[in-house]
Amino acid sequence: MLGRDAELIRASYEAGDFTAFVGLENSYPGFGRAVGGEAHPGDPDIEYFMTAHEAENGTQLPGTSFAHITAFESTEASLAATVCNYSIFLQAGTNISLNPLNMAFRIELERTADDPGQPGIPDTDPARQDPRANRVPTWNVFEGWKITKLHYLRRLDGDVIPQGCTDWWQQQFPAFAANASGNLVPPPGFEPPTMPVAVQYPEWIGPANSE
DSSP states (O other), X not given: OOOHHHHHHHHHHHHHXXXXXHXXXXXXXTHHHHTTSSOOTTOXXXXXXXXXXXXXXXXXXXXXXXXXXXXXXXXXXXXEEEEEEEEEESSOSOOTTTSSBOOEXXXXXXXXXXXXXXXXXXXXXXXXXXXXXXXXXXXXXXXTEEEEEEEEOXXXXXXXXXXXXXXXXXXXXXXXXEOTTSOXXXXXXXXXXXXXXXXXXXXXXXXXXXO
């Protein structure tokens, strides 16, 4: 597991992404309260599709999502960062997360209690499934915090994607080049890669006193 601050950023992004497939009430424990319930469509700070009570997507293709935290800022009372990501699927086919590479989310949280909450137990082995781990947290990762921004960055709307995202994407896909909009796009003839679904890393391993 990451440090407590990064854990909160990661949980906010993952819970929002998960909500799009399972609905708000079935997402990570405590997420609905932390995000203030279902957002209104068009809310500039909180995405409706990441907080909707009804799942927006009925099925999810088997694959592995890769995420990177950048532009991180923190104080004793607040956290902010951008999470950029892409996915690689088990089977060949169209992969909109790679063409272009521009999926990034700005996340901000504010502290609501003196106690910052308990961090998970660190996961130190990316190749091994820990028997204590779960696909989603079993405890309220958001205890003592509220999510004030969960925003999908849209260049067409004037949002700025941090250079840290572009640098990371370019490292993963060095043959990609920026187009006129500033998005990294694949070279001619590019075929999206495939891979077996990877072991989750870091895994969600609850605090020792989370039961």
